[in-house]
Each structure stands twice: as structure tokens, then as C-alpha cells.
Amino acid sequence: xxxxxxxxxxxxxxxxxxxxxxxxxxxxxxxxxxxxxxxxxxxxxxxxxxxxxxxxxxxxxxxxxxxxxxxxxxxxxxxxxxxxxxxxxxxxxxxxxxxxxxxxxxxxxxxxxxxxxxxxxxxxxxxxxxxxxxxxxxxxxxxxxxxxxxxxxxxxxxxxxxxxxxxxxxxxxxxxxxxxxxxxxxxxxxxxxxxxxxxxxxxxxxxxxxxxxxxxxxxxxxxxxxxxxxxxxxxxxxxxxxxxxxxxxxxxxxxxxxxxxxxxxxxxxxxxxxxxxxxxxxxxxxxxxxxxxxxxxxxxxxxxxxxxxxxxxxxxxxxxxxxxxxxxxxxxxxxxxxxxxxxxxxxxxxxxxxxxxxxxxxxxxxxxxxxxxxxxxxxxxxxxxxxxxxxxxxxxxxxxxxxxxxxxxxxxxxxxxxxxxxxxxxxxxxxxxxxxxxxxxxxxxxxxxxxxxxxxxxxxxxxxxxxxxxxxxxxxxxxxxxxxxxxxxxxxxxxxxxxxxxxxxxxxxxxxxxxxxxxxxxxxxxxxxxxxxxxxxxxxxxx
Numbered sequence: 080x081x082x083x084x085x086x087x088x089x090x091x092x093x094x095x096x097x098x099x100x101x102x103x104x105x106x107x108x109x110x111x112x113x114x115x116x117x118x119x120x121x122x123x124x125x126x127x128x129x130x131x132x133x134x135x136x137x138x139x140x141x142x143x144x145x146x147x148x149x150x151x152x153x154x155x156x157x158x159x160x161x162x163x164x165x166x167x168x169x170x171x172x173x174x175x176x177x178x179x180x181x182x183x184x185x186x187x188x189x190x191x192x193x194x195x196x197x198x199x200x201x202x203x204x205x206x207x208x209x210x211x212x213x214x215x216x217x218x219x220x221x222x223x224x225x226x227x228x229x230x231x232x233x234x235x236x237x238x239x240x241x242x243x244x245x246x247x248x249x250x251x252x253x254x255x256x257x258x259x260x261x262x263x264x265x266x267x268x269x270x271x272x273x274x275x276x277x278x279x280x281x282x283x284x285x286x287x288x289x290x291x292x293x294x295x296x297x298x299x300x301x302x303x304x305x306x307x308x309x310x311x312x313x314x315x316x317x318x319x320x321x322x323x324x325x326x327x328x329x330x331x332x333x334x335x336x337x338x339x340x341x342x343x344x345x346x347x348x349x350x351x352x353x354x355x356x357x358x359x360x361x362x363x364x365x366x367x368x369x370x371x372x373x374x375x376x377x378x379x380x381x382x383x384x385x386x387x388x389x390x391x392x393x394x395x396x397x398x399x400x401x402x403x404x405x406x407x408x409x410x411x412x413x414x415x416x417x418x419x420x421x422x423x424x425x426x427x428x429x430x431x432x433x434x435x436x437x438x439x440x441x442x443x444x445x446x447x448x449x450x451x452x453x454x455x456x457x458x459x460x461x462x463x464x465x466x467x468x469x470x471x472x473x474x475x476x477x478x479x480x481x482x483x484x485x486x487x488x489x490x491x492x493x494x495x496x497x498x499x500x501x502x503x504x505x506x507x508x509x510x511x512x513x514x515x516x517x518x519x520x521x522x523x524x525x526x527x528x529x530x531x532x533x534x535x536x537x538x539x540x541x542x543x544x545x546x547x548x549x550x551x552x553x554x555x556x557x558x559x560x561x562x563x564x565x566x567x568x569x570x571x572x573x574x575x576x577x578x579x580x581x582x583x584x585x586x587x588x589x590x591x592x593x594x595x596x597x598x599x600x601x602x603x604x605x606x607x608x609x610x611x612x613x614x615x616x617x618x619x620x621x622x
Contacts, residue, residue, distance in 0.1 A: 081116070082116035082117075082134060083116075083134065086134045086137040087137060088112040089138045089141075090139065090141025091145065093105075093106075097146055103251065107274065107277065108277060109244070116134050118177075119282070127177060128177055131173050132174040133170070134173055135169045136167070136170035138169055139165060139166030139168070140163070140166045143161065144159075146242050147242075149514050149519035149522070150519070152513070152514045152515045153439070153513055153514065168228040168229075172224055172228050175603075179221065208283050209283055209286060209294055211298040212298075214280075219272065219602075220606050222275065223268070226599035227599050227603035227604075229244075230597075230599075233490075237434070237436075237437045245258075245264065245267035245529075253317070254309055256317065258532040258554075259535060259586040260587045261595040262529075262533055264593060265595050269305070273302055280296065321552065321582065322580065325579070326478060326577045327366065328368070328369045328576075329357060329361065329574050330539055330540065330549075330573040330574075331357055331371065331541060331547075332541065332545075332547040332560055332569070332570060333349070333356065337512050340543070346377070346378050346387070349377060353394075356570070357572065358398075359572070366399070366400065367400055368401065368474070368476060369403065369480075371404070372403070372541060373547075375406065375543075376404040376406065376508075377391070382419070382427075382429075383408075392425050395422065399423050401420060401475055403418065403419070405419075406418070414463055415432065415463060417429055417430060417432060417466070418432075418508055420474075420482070428472050429470070430472070431466030432485070433487070434490055440462070469493075469497050471497055471500045471502045478579060479502045480502060480505075481502035481505045484507075485510065486523065489526035489530075491529065494533070495533070495534065495588065495589045495592055498534045503583065504577065505536050506540075506541075507540040511544065512544040512545065520542065520545025520546050521546060523545070524556070527540065529554065533588040533589065534586060536552060537550060537551050537580075544569070545567060546560075547559070547567075547571075547573050549577060552578075558575050
């Protein structure tokens with residue numbers, strides 16, 4: 080049973096890397112139990128690849144069920160079914176790992192009758208695990224394949240690319256600076272590469288303990304050098320001076336109960352709540368220049384309801400500050416999740432959300448696959464329409480702002496389009512109150528951190544409840560709204576002076592996007608083609 084328990088262990092280790100646990104260091108060994116089960120356990124299955132696939136599927140199920148357990152606050156059935164789908168990507172990677180397993184001759188492998196080939200005694204010193212180039216090649220191919228599977232699950236069916244392995248390093252600021260070149264994909268590549276070298280090094284040490292033959296461990300040495308090099312790059316990036324201009328912002332977290340948020344009976348109560356929270360920030364000695372209210376701030380659409388429109392424009396005029404808020408926009412028969420910027424002089428700018436959340440804001444295939452709509456039921460009674468333009472807001476002082484709605488700040492490719500259009504500040508308005516006091520809002524934040532590193536732009540976030548905070552260009556959370564007990568689930572306002580870059584300089588990632596991940600996809604595709612087309616009747620050797 081140990082291979083199956085090892086697969087479960089990998090799933091649990093992966094979950095422990097992310098909020099609410101945040102045991103980030105476990106990411107360096109999270110995949111090693113699964114790899115040990117695939118490579119070093121006795122396998123009497125007729126189709127070995129099927130067993131490897133199932134081991135990966137079990138690991139994936141455990142990981143996605145546990146790491147996304149907060150989805151049960153919205154939909155238990157959706158949480159349950161989502162893991163069955165996402166685990167397929169995990170399983171394909173495990174199958175590939177099994178197919179790439181270096182071939183060992185019986186003389187090198189020793190007896191296969193014991194249940195732990197990891198500790199089996201070799202008869203000669205010809206095991207491929209003793210070869211540094213073999214191990215490096217194996218790590219390179221599997222790391223590329225892992226990046227490919229993370230990219231695919233982030234785009235297929237609109238994608239749900241949360242909790243990739245690289246995101247686990249969100250608190251390790253020297254390491255994550257490499258994201259300005261490679262995006263999070265580069266960090267995932269590094270983590271998986273290190274996992275493979277870790278398990279092959281253990282295997283190698285065991286083999287060498289049973290033989291007098293020794294070779295330099297170039298694979299382990301080069302991996303450690305790469306980690307140090309990435310850290311040194313991060314330290315250098317943190318010391319690089321950048322020209323900035325201060326902007327005073329006020330981020331309002333109203334903490335409105337989700338059952339009241341769209342109830343017109345609470346309209347006046349919500350108006351008074353936002354006014355009460357916002358006024359001290361705009362009446363201070365150094366008043367806020369930008370006030371941010373969260374996603375869907377008012378029960379009625381601002382531009383379609385006269386009372387709401389008068390309240391919003393009236394507040395911006397009296398505050399003498401720009402007001403950015405989330406709202407619903409209605410045009411003809413279409414409804415959009417939108418962000419609105421209202422200037423003190425009454426002018427407004429509108430952005431309609433481009434990336435909608437599947438099964439939250441729309442149902443994929445609602446009209447072609449009726450069963451999906453029946454499963455979701457009245458939780459998503461109708462679909463929002465998709466926005467098409469990457470609209471950048473211009474503040475009264477001329478600064479350019481990227482209005483990111485809800486989970487849009489978790490998507491690098493989307494965010495970079497706003498930066499290419501001139502945005503120097505990222506603003507996220509979100510309503511993580513749907514997930515109550517779960518880890519959903521914390522996981523949302525750790526993904527948003529990487530947008531700041533990739534773009535070298537600061538971010539301010541206003542949540543209805545959850546995590547209202549300020550993140551600087553290095554991905555450090557510099558301020559966060561909490562109550563007296565340290566809880567993020569509270570009512571309040573966070574004021575800050577944000578250093579906004581003025582040079583307009585673009586990072587490599589901002590200019591080229593996921594080019595590193597696409598390169599990994601090419602490598603993975605060639606590897607897959609070799610296995611399927613050219614090696615159908617024999618196990619491939621990489622040594």
C-alpha cells in the first residue's frame with residue numbers, strides 16, 4: 080500500500096504549502112513521495128503506465144480537494160467535481176514521470192522482490208541514477224512538463240490556475256524576483272527541478288553506500304548554485320533604485336454580509352456605511368487623492384439607477400477625490416461586472432470585466448451542455464457578458480490605473496495588457512466575502528503578489544471583506560487592514576501613501592508574457608511525441 084499512501088502524502092504536502100498553513104518550505108519536497116512511488120516501488124500491473132497515472136490522479140484529488148476546500152462555502156458539488164477534472168493534469172504528469180524513468184538492468188537494479196527498490200543493493204555501479212547528466216536531463220524534462228500542465232489548467236475552460244507550486248514561495252522575496260523575467264512559471268520550474276534532484280540524490284546516496292564507486296554530484300551542486308543565483312538576482316533587484324511619485328489612497332472595506340449586498344432594501348444603509356468609512360480619509364490633513372470601494376459596492380447599478388448615481392457622483396465631488404468602485408453595468412440585455420472611476424467634476428470612466436469566473440459569473444456551455452446548468456442551479460441564474468477592452472483609467476493627477484476586478488489580479492497575461500496600455504498602478508476591487516472566513520481570500524492575495532513583481536507596479540486592493548492591503552513593486556505586503564485582534568475579516572478603511580513608478584519602464588515579462596512557459600510547452604510536447612510516436616514498444620531511455 081505504500082505507493083498509494085505516498086501519493087496521498089504528496090497531495091497533503093502540496094496543500095500545506097499554501098494558506099492557511101503557509102509551510103512554504105515543503106514545496107521543495109512535496110513531489111518526492113509521489114516520484115518515489117512511481118520510480119522505486121514494485122509494479123506487477125500489466126500496464127505500468129496506468130498505475131502511474133492513477134497514482135498521480137490520487138495525489139491530484141487529495142491536493143485539489145484539500146487546497147480548495149474553501150469552495151464549499153459557495154458550492155459543495157462544484158468543489159467536489161472540480162477536483163475530478165483538475166486531477167487529470169496531475170495524473171498525466173505522473174504518467175510522463177513513469178515513462179521517463181531511467182532504465183535499469185537487472186544487474187544494476189538488484190533484486191526487485193523487496194517492496195523498497197529505493198534501498199535495494201546494486202550488484203554493479205552501472206545504475207543510471209549514478210549519472211549526473213541523466214538526473215539533470217530528467218529534472219529538466221519533468222520541470223518543463225509540470226509548467227506545461229500548470230499553464231494548461233490555467234487556460235482550458237477559462238482556466239483555474241490557482242496554487243501553482245511557484246506561488247508557494249510568495250513570502251520568499253529574494254527568490255520571487257525572477258518572476259519579472261519568467262513569471263510564476265519560472266518558480267514552478269525551479270521547485271519541480273529541485274524535487275526531482277532531491278529524490279534522485281537520495282537514490283544515488285543509497286546506491287553509493289553499497290558500492291565503493293563514487294562520482295561527483297554535479298546534478299545536486301548545479302541545482303544548489305541555481306538556487307543561490309536566483310536569490311542573488313532577487314537581492315540585486317531589490318536594491319535597484321526606481322523613480323516614483325507618491326499617491327495618497329484610501330481603501331474601504333465595508334464587510335457587508337453577502338445576503339445583503341444585492342438587496343435593494345439595504346441601499347440606504349450601505350450608502351451611509353461607505354460615507355461614514357470614507358469621510359475621515361478625505362477630510363484628513365493630507366486627504367486621499369484616490370478612494371477605492373470594493374467590487375459590486377452598491378446593490379443597484381450606478382449608471383442605471385438614479386439614486387445610486389447621485390450618491391456616487393455627489394460623494395466624489397464633495398470629497399474632491401477620484402472614486403474607483405465596482406458596480407454592475409447594464410447595456411441592452413447584457414449585464415457586465417464592471418469597475419467605474421468617478422472624478423470630482425462628475426466625469427466617469429468604465430471598464431467591463433474581461434475574464435469571468437466559470438461557475439461563478441457564467442456557466443461554460445450553458446446552452447450546449449444543459450446538464451451543467453442544472454447542476455449549478457439557481458446559484459448562477461444567468462451569465463454575465465464578457466468585456467473586450469483593456470481600459471486604463473486616468474486619475475485627475477494624470478496617473479494611469481489598471482482596474483482589476485475580482486480574480487483578474489491572479490492572471491499575469493491579463494494584467495500585462497493594462498501595463499502595456501500605460502498603467503503604472505494596479506488596483507484590485509474584489510468581493511471575497513462569498514467565501515466567508517475561509518482561506519479563499521488569503522489564497523487570492525498570494526497570487527496577486529506576483530503581478531507586482533512581474534510588472535514592477537504596486538497594487539492596492541479593496542475587498543468587501545477578506546484582505547484589503549497594499550503591495551509594493553517587490554511583492555511585499557506593506558500594509559494590511561486588520562481589527563484589534565488581527566483579523567482581516569472586519570470593517571474599516573486603510574489609508575496609505577503609495578510609491579507609483581513614473582518611468583513607464585517595462586519588464587521582460589510585461590513585454591513578452593509567458594514566453595518561458597510556452598518554451599516549456601514546446602519541450603513537453605516534443606517529449607510526449609517521442610514517447611507516444613517513437614517509443615511505443617519499449618520504455619524510453621534518457622541515459
